[in-house]
Amino acid sequence: MVAEEAVVADAVVAEAVVADQAPVVEETPATDQTPVADEPVVADEPVVLDEPVIADEPVAVDEPAGVEETGVPADAAAPVAALSLVGLVKRFGSTVAVDGVDLQVQRGGFYGIVGPNGAGKTTTLSMITGLLRPDSGEIRVNGLDVWADPVAAKRSIGVLPDKLRLFDRLTGRQLLHYSGSLRGLDGRAVRERADELAEAFGLQDALGRLVSDYSAGMTKKVALAASMIHSPRLLVLDEPFEAVDPVSADTVTGILQRYVGAGGTVVLSSHSMDMIERVCDGVAIIVHGKVLASGTVDEVREGSTLEDRFIELAGGHKAVKGMEWLLSSLD
Numbered sequence: 001m002v003a004e005e006a007v008v009a010d011a012v013v014a015e016a017v018v019a020d021q022a023p024v025v026e027e028t029p030a031t032d033q034t035p036v037a038d039e040p041v042v043a044d045e046p047v048v049l050d051e052p053v054i055a056d057e058p059v060a061v062d063e064p065a066g067v068e069e070t071g072v073p074a075d076a077a078a079p080v081a082a083l084s085l086v087g088l089v090k091r092f093g094s095t096v097a098v099d100g101v102d103l104q105v106q107r108g109g110f111y112g113i114v115g116p117n118g119a120g121k122t123t124t125l126s127m128i129t130g131l132l133r134p135d136s137g138e139i140r141v142n143g144l145d146v147w148a149d150p151v152a153a154k155r156s157i158g159v160l161p162d163k164l165r166l167f168d169r170l171t172g173r174q175l176l177h178y179s180g181s182l183r184g185l186d187g188r189a190v191r192e193r194a195d196e197l198a199e200a201f202g203l204q205d206a207l208g209r210l211v212s213d214y215s216a217g218m219t220k221k222v223a224l225a226a227s228m229i230h231s232p233r234l235l236v237l238d239e240p241f242e243a244v245d246p247v248s249a250d251t252v253t254g255i256l257q258r259y260v261g262a263g264g265t266v267v268l269s270s271h272s273m274d275m276i277e278r279v280c281d282g283v284a285i286i287v288h289g290k291v292l293a294s295g296t297v298d299e300v301r302e303g304s305t306l307e308d309r310f311i312e313l314a315g316g317h318k319a320v321k322g323m324e325w326l327l328s329s330l331d
């Protein structure tokens, strides 16, 4: 669902580390003009940020969360969770979309959030990424409070939002350049990473075309590429496999597994129980805004399949009554 209180209008800008600062680029890119060249519209110079978001080094995920990294005193006995949700609540009028969600995801976790339509998954993910302000509760990313310290917290997050509100009058290359530049990468780093991402996602031939002309799956893949170009420590992905073909889904899964293997953390929502069972080590089933089961995939499925457990917790199989009119004309 569209976030009622999106902090900024566009998901890409909202995701950017500069969200709480003066916008670096216009909110609306050249919507009525087709870019005339493949060259990125964003200058090669890095965006003027006080501190670069990230250097050219690979994902800095192996380092322990110490005082310098997070600003939070390191506690040797209790490693700082990559993501911690405590008592998260969000209401829309009389609808309680998220009703006291607690979750902990450790570094290097591959965590799935599942639930029926309208269960509160997107609302939860939107609050984690700073797109939607919680009514109450606390969200910490690598020890940093997302809502009390948003700029620092967002530096380490990569986001694939639920509605792909991309600047789709840019070419794929321009979009990647723009996303990397917003995150403080210099032109050379963006070019190199964009090329590697395009190859990994099978988008090499599409980089010069407008994103508005991409298929749904290609759009999802370029948005995924944009979410990881700054080598974040936590990837928050809302339905990353929706509309993605099986071969591409397999590729994306491989990329995410490598990322997690190197110490990155993935939190994603999906309706594919099979995919969650295959790739995630942790899972939470959310129904009506509450976590009804969470833990390792084995703990949650309790000897059954994840799908059966999900259906059981979501209210069981529903017998469909009526609608004889649909069947009567088929005789």
Ligand SMILES: Nc1ncnc2c1ncn2[C@@H]1O[C@H](COP(=O)(O)OP(=O)(O)OP(=O)(O)O)[C@@H](O)[C@H]1O
Residues within 6 Å of the ligand: 001, 002, 003, 004, 005, 092, 095, 096, 097, 115, 116, 117, 118, 119, 120, 121, 122, 123, 124
């Ligand atoms: N901006 C909004 N204004 C009003 N109600 C909203 C808004 N966003 C979400 N909701 C409501 O909050 C509840 C949770 O919605 P949410 O989008 O988080 O569900 P979801 O689990 O992501 O569903 P789906 O699987 O269909 O994507 C729903 O009842 C939805 O109608």
